[in-house]
Amino acid sequence: MQKQSKFQLVIIFLSGIALLFIIAPMFGLMFSSSVSQLTETVADKEVQNSILLTLTTAFFATLVFSIAGIPLAYILARKEFPGKRLVSGIIDLPVVIPHTAAGIAILGVISRNSVLGKTAGAIGLDLVGNPVGISIAMAFVSVPFLLNAARDGFVSVPVRLEKTALNLGASPLRVFFTISLPLASRNIASGAIMMFARGMSEFGAVVIVAYHPMITPIMIYERFGAFGLKYAQPVAVIFVSVSLIFFIVLRVITDRKTD
Amino acid sequence: MLKLENISLNFDEFSLKKISFKVAGGEYFVLLGKSGAGKSLILEIVAGLVKPDKGKIILSGKEITNVAIQKRQVGIVFQDYAIFPHLSVKENICYPLKANKIPKHKREKIVMDLAEEMGISKLLHRKPSTLSGGELQRVALARTLTLNPKCLLLDEPLSSLDVQLRNEMRDVLRKLNKEGLTIIHVTHDYQEAVALAQKVGIIHNGSIIQTGTLKEVFHTPKSKFVANLTGIRNFYNAEIVSNKKVVLEKKVEISTLPIIDNSKEGFIFFRSEDVVISCDKIDSSLTNSFRGTILTIIPTISGVEIVVDTGIIISSYITEQSVKKLNLAEGKKVWVSFKATAVEFIGR
Numbered sequence: 174m175q176k177q178s179k180f181q182l183v184i185i186f187l188s189g190i191a192l193l194f195i196i197a198p199m200f201g202l203m204f205s206s207s208v209s210q211l212t213e214t215v216a217d218k219e220v221q222n223s224i225l226l227t228l229t230t231a232f233f234a235t236l237v238f239s240i241a242g243i244p245l246a247y248i249l250a251r252k253e254f255p256g257k258r259l260v261s262g263i264i265d266l267p268v269v270i271p272h273t274a275a276g277i278a279i280l281g282v283i284s285r286n287s288v289l290g291k292t293a294g295a296i297g298l299d300l301v302g303n304p305v306g307i308s309i310a311m312a313f314v315s316v317p318f319l320l321n322a323a324r325d326g327f328v329s330v331p332v333r334l335e336k337t338a339l340n341l342g343a344s345p346l347r348v349f350f351t352i353s354l355p356l357a358s359r360n361i362a363s364g365a366i367m368m369f370a371r372g373m374s375e376f377g378a379v380v381i382v383a384y385h386p387m388i389t390p391i392m393i394y395e396r397f398g399a400f401g402l403k404y405a406q407p408v409a410v411i412f413v414s415v416s417l418i419f420f421i422v423l424r425v426i427t428d429r430k431t432d
Numbered sequence: 433m434l435k436l437e438n439i440s441l442n443f444d445e446f447s448l449k450k451i452s453f454k455v456a457g458g459e460y461f462v463l464l465g466k467s468g469a470g471k472s473l474i475l476e477i478v479a480g481l482v483k484p485d486k487g488k489i490i491l492s493g494k495e496i497t498n499v500a501i502q503k504r505q506v507g508i509v510f511q512d513y514a515i516f517p518h519l520s521v522k523e524n525i526c527y528p529l530k531a532n533k534i535p536k537h538k539r540e541k542i543v544m545d546l547a548e549e550m551g552i553s554k555l556l557h558r559k560p561s562t563l564s565g566g567e568l569q570r571v572a573l574a575r576t577l578t579l580n581p582k583c584l585l586l587d588e589p590l591s592s593l594d595v596q597l598r599n600e601m602r603d604v605l606r607k608l609n610k611e612g613l614t615i616i617h618v619t620h621d622y623q624e625a626v627a628l629a630q631k632v633g634i635i636h637n638g639s640i641i642q643t644g645t646l647k648e649v650f651h652t653p654k655s656k657f658v659a660n661l662t663g664i665r666n667f668y669n670a671e672i673v674s675n676k677k678v679v680l681e682k683k684v685e686i687s688t689l690p691i692i693d694n695s696k697e698g699f700i701f702f703r704s705e706d707v708v709i710s711c712d713k714i715d716s717s718l719t720n721s722f723r724g725t726i727l728t729i730i731p732t733i734s735g736v737e738i739v740v741d742t743g744i745i746i747s748s749y750i751t752e753q754s755v756k757k758l759n760l761a762e763g764k765k766v767w768v769s770f771k772a773t774a775v776e777f778i779g780r
Binding site: 331333334336337338339340341342343344347351352355356 | 479500502504507510512514516517518527576
């Protein structure tokens with residue numbers, strides 16, 4: 174009994190340290206700036222535009238790559254094929270490589286001399302230094318979160334329900350949209366939120382593809398480098414707050430929908 | 433109507449071997465076997481959920497072995513019901529109608545009629561998670577019936593229901609069958625076969641070892657396995673004449689425990705182990721005693737089976753010592769007796 178309670182104390186102590194490690198810097202950051210500094214930063218058009226750009230580029234990255242990624246996740250969950258393990262490994266690749274390296278890789282694909290760059294150029298679009306390029310860089314590093322969550326979601330849908338739907342005369346396409354997708358939607362939504370979150374907080378890959386227009390993580394870095402900590406902190410506080418509000422709202426909406 | 437020809441399927445640890453049987457239109461066919469015998473797999477093959485390695489499935493004269501699941505017109509109700517958890521009861525029943533593009537006004541009528549028939553009208557707006565097992569099964573059945581399948585496949589439909597619900601569901605299934613629906617019903621419980629089947633197939637280790645009417649299979653089991661599975665040699669058509677009296681095969685009246693069943697006819701069975709043989713009539717608590725002639729004496733692994741003709745054929749399992757003690761021989765006149773409590777009735 175004595176041993177048990179000592180053990181529990183150690184557990185609680187270590188858990189407290191781990192939590193404090195996350196909370197303390199955030200807490201410190203939140204109270205680092207005065208109210209006047211914060212209001213001034215909120216009113217700053219440059220900051221406003223930057224946050225808006227970050228949110229929209231991350232949103233479109235998530236939206237566009239969801240459409241392409243969800244069928245891939247379904248195939249990985251349901252089909253057996255040679256090289257499946259390799260494909261699963263490739264999906265995780267963007268998470269494990271340095272993000273600046275990811276940025277270099279993306280730049281190679283979208284630069285003016287690449288096939289994609291030339292095609293975009295033909296319709297007057299320069300992907301480098303463009304919101305589209307930013308979205309691509311964000312998607313590259315964040316799409317594994319969506320793919321893995323969606324795959325787990327599809328795996329959790331009993332195959333028997335899909336087969337029952339087929340037995341009831343539904344086409345495979347209908348079964349996908351009326352049974353598999355709705356039943357996996359909680360995982361997919363949570364994967365999409367993670368992808369969105371990871372995308373909007375990306376720095377390394379985006380900074381190589383597009384320094385300008387400036388997404389907020391780059392703006393924070395630039396203000397820190399050019400003017401120092403005091404100038405970077407209010408932007409960081411506002412960006413973190415906006416992100417938190419966004420995630421809480423998204424979570425509440427998706428939880429309600431899937432309940 | 434439905435014909436399986438030499439269906440074979442090999443897995444690493446289990447295989448179906450040359451499964452063949454026929455089910456006539458409007459017939460109630462029960463596939464009886466222990467768990468793991470391959471019963472459910474056969475249903476899944478008929479429904480197209482699993483592809484056999486070899487063999488043919490013919491439905492109404494057309495081969496459907498390679499027809500897509502959604503085009504087979506064969507309805508299946510799984511043991512776990514497979515109700516779509518994110519849809520309401522009504523949406524579940526409507527699902528096949530929408531999938532087959534039935535117009536909305538027709539859908540409403542079909543759903544309402546079937547819900548009424550299955551006694552689930554009040555549940556239509558409920559979510560499946562709030563329903564009991566019996567209710568879920570009715571929803572599954574209603575959903576499968578919306579499209580008027582040519583053949584209904586049922587996987588252990590009664591096994592997870594309590595006695596009351598089981599009787600109700602039996603009535604529902606009987607009614608559907610009477611209306612002309614061909615049913616294949618898979619179970620491990622011979623009482624279900626007795627209660628519902630017109631024909632039975634016995635499956636063991638992936639092979640069908642006997643098919644026939646109930647009487648053929650129960651009276652003349654082709655193997656020890658079948659005899660053990662059914663365990664029943666004394667099996668008769670029965671007509672209830674009063675609360676505790678039943679006439680067997682329109683010939684012999686016996687006493688039973690009070691019968692709580694609304695049917696007038698059914699089957700009576702009792703185990704051979706419960707039948708006592710004596711040379712003279714004995715004064716005892718055995719309420720049913722009949723005089724008859726020994727037809728055959730068959731040695732079995734555990735003793736001897738004595739088959740006596742008393743107007744109906746009655747089988748008794750006794751020991752070899754008893755045979756010697758009573759000096760039993762074919763052609764000898766004996767008394768067979770059994771208690772009213774040993775007799776079971778299943779109504780139809």
